[in-house]
């Protein structure tokens with residue numbers, strides 16, 4: 001459920017009519033609903049209660065400081081995958097003790113940054129990383145809390161580009177080798193083993209792969225404890241999928257996911273961490289765009305929008321589906337037209353949808369891409385020198401611009417022409 005609904009024939013975000021935002025900030029823009037973000041966070045924390053737990057929002061899904069502040073204020077921790085994300089979480093006011101540092105290629109500089117300013121744990125993904133972290137922490141005279149990210153060799157059954165838990169994926173250490181590497185971690189100075197980490201992929205619409213992975217983690221917990229390690233925390237990753245269409249897909253609910261966690265690892269006496277991104281931010285955001293032209297092609301009609309693949313890359317990158325809805329509610333008797341929905345970028349890949357039935361639309365009409373809050377604005381670029389798409393956060397009857405659209409002057413001012421030219 002989200003808070004993007006028609007009222008008096010106009011699509012609203014909570015209490016704000018989208019054309020009012022468009023009149024202020026121009027199009028395209030991302031728009032998030034604070035109430036939806038809060039609700040999604042709450043669903044997870046309710047699902048895990050009464051187990052001791054921390055919901056660590058995956059910053060990479062939607063990293064605006066205002067969003068991080070909103071979730072941090074509710075008590076969320078953060079899962080970061082770079083020094084930049086770590087700094088974002090800190091700048092949003094999240095304590096280092098609530099920040100989990102994930103990622104397959106952490107640099108020594110990133111390790112130092114997090115060790116200086118505080119970190120809950122590093123989720124270590126390889127032996128070279130383990131040794132480097134030991135060196136860095138020892139040189140700083142400190143101890144780094146760690147888990148090892150294990151790769152359970154489970155196929156998440158999701159899009160190839162976002163499956164991470166199969167043995168051929170670059171992530172984590174093979175679970176069969178975990179006992180040996182935990183032994184090494186225990187021997188190395190400057191490290192303190194606190195638990196186990198696993199993350200098998202994104203947009204999972206079935207609980208079975210989670211169940212398979214978490215059962216393996218439970219077995220590993222018992223084995224590592226028998227070997228003398230302290231396993232007090234289990235980081236179970238993110239990945240729960242969301243509905244991208246109103247109709248067919250029905251992904252599992254956070255409550256089902258919570259019940260699964262209790263069933264598989266709930267008796268181990270561990271603190272549970274999860275790292276949801278998409279399920280918190282995905283359906284809490286939309287991308288609003290205007291129709292530039294309706295163009296008649298050879299046997300097809302193109303709806304040319306002022307948003308493009310540089311603003312929302314998911315359709316081009318993953319073949320992803322986004323529901324596209326007119327901001328003006330169509331009359332019930334309106335006869336749908338069929339459009340190829342495209343942006344102005346000079347790539348055929350700049351196609352949001354082919355043969356999409358939509359109500360009749362004309363130049364200047366506003367449309368909204370639903371489910372665009374996760375992996376939307378964060379993946380935007382300025383390709384074709386289109387200034388970075390702005391972001392707006394709605395709270396009840398108010399909205400705030402939480403990232404302004406750069407002016408053309410600002411965009412050009414970032415380049416430097418050397419004096420010898």
Ligand SMILES: *Cc1c(COP(=O)(O)O)cnc(C)c1O
Nearest residue numbers: 058102202238239275276277278
């Ligand atoms: C991407 C990622 C997540 C979040 O995945 P979602 O599908 O957005 O929930 C969590 N943990 C790690 C390590 C990730 O790489």
